[in-house]
Amino acid sequence: MSAFCDYPWKGRPELFLFAKPGNTNVASQKESISVGIIGGGLAGLAAATALAGKGFRVELFESRSRLGGRAGAFWEPAVGQWIDFGQHVLMGCCRQMLHFCEQTGLDAFLCRYRELCFVEPGGRFYRLKPHPLLPAPLHLGPSFFRLGFLSWRDRLRVVGGLVRLMHESRPLEQMSFGQWLFAQGQTPLAIQRFWTPVLLSTLAEVPERVAFPVAQKVFVEGLLGSRDAYQLLRPSLPWGQLLEESVGQWLADRGVVIHRKRPVRQILAEGQAVRALVLRDGGEKRFDFYIVAVPWRQAAGLVCPVIREAIPQLAQAADWPAGAITTWHVWLDRSITPQAQTAVVGKGIQWVFAGWGETQGGPNTIRSTSPEGSIRSSLSGKSRVRDWPARSAPEKIKGMANHFKLQESSIQSPQEVDQKIHYYQVIVSASHALAPSAIPQTIQDLLAELQEVFPAAQKAQVLAFRQVKMSEAVFSPQPAVESCRPGQKTPLKNLALAGDWTATGWPATMESAVRSGYQAAQVILDQI
Ligand SMILES: Cc1cc2nc3c(=O)[nH]c(=O)nc-3n(C[C@H](O)[C@H](O)[C@H](O)COP(=O)(O)OP(=O)(O)OC[C@H]3O[C@@H](n4cnc5c(N)ncnc54)[C@H](O)[C@@H]3O)c2cc1C
Numbered sequence: 001m002s003a004f005c006d007y008p009w010k011g012r013p014e015l016f017l018f019a020k021p022g023n024t025n026v027a028s029q030k031e032s033i034s035v036g037i038i039g040g041g042l043a044g045l046a047a048a049t050a051l052a053g054k055g056f057r058v059e060l061f062e063s064r065s066r067l068g069g070r071a072g073a074f075w076e077p078a079v080g081q082w083i084d085f086g087q088h089v090l091m092g093c094c095r096q097m098l099h100f101c102e103q104t105g106l107d108a109f110l111c112r113y114r115e116l117c118f119v120e121p122g123g124r125f126y127r128l129k130p131h132p133l134l135p136a137p138l139h140l141g142p143s144f145f146r147l148g149f150l151s152w153r154d155r156l157r158v159v160g161g162l163v164r165l166m167h168e169s170r171p172l173e174q175m176s177f178g179q180w181l182f183a184q185g186q187t188p189l190a191i192q193r194f195w196t197p198v199l200l201s202t203l204a205e206v207p208e209r210v211a212f213p214v215a216q217k218v219f220v221e222g223l224l225g226s227r228d229a230y231q232l233l234r235p236s237l238p239w240g241q242l243l244e245e246s247v248g249q250w251l252a253d254r255g256v257v258i259h260r261k262r263p264v265r266q267i268l269a270e271g272q273a274v275r276a277l278v279l280r281d282g283g284e285k286r287f288d289f290y291i292v293a294v295p296w297r298q299a300a301g302l303v304c305p306v307i308r309e310a311i312p313q314l315a316q317a318a319d320w321p322a323g324a325i326t327t328w329h330v331w332l333d334r335s336i337t338p339q340a341q342t343a344v345v346g347k348g349i350q351w352v353f354a355g356w357g358e359t360q361g362g363p364n365t366i367r368s369t370s371p372e373g374s375i376r377s378s379l380s381g382k383s384r385v386r387d388w389p390a391r392s393a394p395e396k397i398k399g400m401a402n403h404f405k406l407q408e409s410s411i412q413s414p415q416e417v418d419q420k421i422h423y424y425q426v427i428v429s430a431s432h433a434l435a436p437s438a439i440p441q442t443i444q445d446l447l448a449e450l451q452e453v454f455p456a457a458q459k460a461q462v463l464a465f466r467q468v469k470m471s472e473a474v475f476s477p478q479p480a481v482e483s484c485r486p487g488q489k490t491p492l493k494n495l496a497l498a499g500d501w502t503a504t505g506w507p508a509t510m511e512s513a514v515r516s517g518y519q520a521a522q523v524i525l526d527q528i
Contacts, residue, residue: 035524036061036277036285038264038302039293041069042510043498045247046100046517047291051524053254059287060256061277063263066244070295070473071510073240078464079331079423082241085468086327087353087425089341092228093221094511096518104250106242109235113341116232120149120345121452130227137166137224149345154190161186161195166220174479177215178208193345198223200350201343203507204323204429204474211479214507232341236356267292267495269306274495289494289527291520296320296475296501307495313486317501320481323508324432325473326439328446331464332422336450336457348439349449351427421463426450431469443467474508475501488519493527496520 033056037044040062051058066072073082090097090110101107115129126147130139145155161184172180177199181191191207199207202218223230235242248258266278267290276284292299300314308314328349335354342352426446428439440446443465450457475481485503488496498520499513506512 033057033289033528034059034287035289035291036287037291037293038267038277039069039295039499040064040067040258040260041293041295041499042071042097042100042243042513043500043502043517043520044069044291044293045243045251046096046514047293047496047498047521048251048256048517049100049103049247050518050521052251052256058251058256059259059285060251061259061262061264061279063261065261066240067248067258067260068240068243069513070470071239071243071513073238073244074468076329076466079421082238083329083466084238084240084327084425085470086325086473087234087351087427088239088510090233090510091222092231092233093225094509097509097511097514098233100514104247106235106246109237109242109246110233111236111340113232113234116230117339117342118147118149118345119337119339119342119453121347123453123455124148125339125342128230136227136229137162137220139227140224140230150190150193154187154193157186157190158194160184161190162219162224165216166224168216172212173483175212176208176479177210177212178206180212180215181207197343197345197350200429201427202509203477204325205476205478206430206433209321209433209476209478211477211482214477214482217505218507234341234353234356238356264302267303267307269304269310269492269495272491273493274307287494289496289524291496291498291517291524293498293517293520295472296499297322297472299497299499307490307492310491311486311497313484316484317475317486320501321476321478322432322472323430323474323476324469324471326428326431326467326469328424328426328428328440328443329466329468330424330426330443330446330462332424332457333420333461333463334456334459335422336424336454336460342453344449344453347449347453348428348434349426349446350429351425352450352454353425353427355423432471477507488516489523496523 035051035056035058037047037058037060040060044060044062045067048058048060064072070085071088073084076083092112098107101110115127118126118128126149127143128140128147129143131142134141141159144159147155150158161181164184177195181195186195195207198218199205199210199215202222203210203214207215221229251258263280264277265280268275268278274290276286277290278284292302294302296317297320300308300318303314337352337354340354344350344352428434431439440449443462446465447457447460447462450460485501486497487503488498490497498516500506500508500510500516502516504512504515504519506515
């Protein structure tokens with residue numbers, strides 16, 4: 001038992017990865033126990049971190065060449081950097097994702113924003129920040145009442161709505177949040193300028209399609225649950241790079257074998273147990289336990305008919321609707337805002353993130369100022385140097401100068417490149433549900449929207465841009481979907497499910513993915 005207690009959970013009650021009480025022989029047992037994890041997104045990675053270094057023989061199979069899944073990154077040759085598919089932010093309420101970051105050393109890269117910044121057309125800024133003395137849920141009240149993009153009447157309506165939401169205890173699983181807002185007499189402007197933007201950002205869905213309990217969780221737990229719940233966090237490097245390099249290395253250091261570019265073709269079962277994984281080359285791999293951590297639309301196609309029959313939710317999940325997120329990655333010739341993150345009110349674009357989050361500059365992390373742009377990180381006492389980007393300074397200057405049509409001789413160092421080129425991520429969440437006329441379709445539309453809210457953008461030149469539309473970014477949390485999310489424990493004794501779409505009580509987020517991974521690991525530990 002003591003071998004299981006070394007996991008540094010810091011006493012958090014919701015984290016519970018321990019063997020069953022009374023089972024004294026686990027340490028010797030688990031050394032011979034093998035676990036196969038299918039999927040190297042956050043769910044699979046969280047499951048692997050929970051089992052790593054504890055004597056299990058863990059192997060993880062990922063079909064792509066890099067870890068991270070939807071929170072992954074792509075290589076942008078123009079700038080010689082890994083770029084996330086879309087900016088991922090954490091909220092202060094995402095306790096288990098934060099734990100995952102602490103555990104793997106990623107917390108050293110996280111930047112926390114204690115003020116949320118809003119801008120409306122014309123360039124007027126507003127800030128949502130906590131009152132220093134008031135406890136949750138009152139802490140945001142004074143600054144909320146200064147949000148001038150809502151009329152006084154609407155501000156009062158919203159506050160009344162939030163109070164009723166906190167006290168709503170009727171079982172409203174089948175009701176959409178849009179219906180609830182209508183029944184509460186929320187005004188069209190309050191819906192358009194407050195309720196909808198929050199849901200678009202957090203769920204990539206419009207209120208009419210969101211199950212009431214999911215929206216209730218977002219507002220009550222996510223916004224008001226504790227003094228820090230509403231805060232945003234984002235890393236100083238792309239998540240995709242951190243998950244592939246730092247977490248991949250963390251797992252490898254603890255003996256986890258990671259197979260990249262090795263898709264599992266099928267999962268075979270016999271009787272009440274999984275028998276083997278079939279790989280693309282036709283070879284079979286056998287383990288004592290299996291964790292399936294693939295996206296919701298792929299799980300059913302991966303398993304044999306015996307498993308599909310035993311877990312009918314898998315086939316249902318294949319038909320769940322998806323929410324799309326479109327991210328414009330834009331490189332401009334000047335800074336258009338001093339704000340690192342801004343929510344845009346009343347436009348098609350919803351969030352603008354500038355550059356990368358600044359690191360907290362803790363003793364573990366040094367962002368080197370050397371021309372190579374190395375990142376030196378010290379995780380778990382082991383020092384490593386990573387190159388980012390993996391190009392020499394002259395190559396970077398040449399590449400960027402060529403791409404951005406800058407005079408190469410006018411740039412002396414990569415730092416100067418950074419001064420001349422300003423990177424923004426502009427987010428349009430729920431792009432599947434919004435009218436095409438309401439969201440930017442071309443880079444010219446996008447620039448016009450930026451110019452409406454950031455006056456400095458009027459003189460800005462677009463040096464480069466890339467639009468990334470993820471049409472299956474998240475599952476849409478509609479009433480019919482929420483009630484049939486499968487649990488991590490399955491009727492097959494050696495199979496657990498993970499993924500942001502399994503029953504975690506959370507919408508499709510990094511938090512849900514990590515929770516599901518931890519819970520899937522717990523399913524295995526419970527059987528030892
Ligand atoms: C653009 C965008 C923006 C987002 N923004 C946020 C945000 O701000 N905050 C937030 O909390 N969440 C955000 N999300 C949601 C978040 O990314 C997901 O909820 C989370 O990453 C899901 O993790 P997962 O492990 O459950 O699934 P995935 O990340 O999809 O991982 C599944 C993995 O399984 C692999 N796989 C599939 N089939 C096989 C196979 N046959 N064999 C082997 N491997 C296989 C896939 O390649 C993938 O790597 C965003 C998502 C997108 C797309």
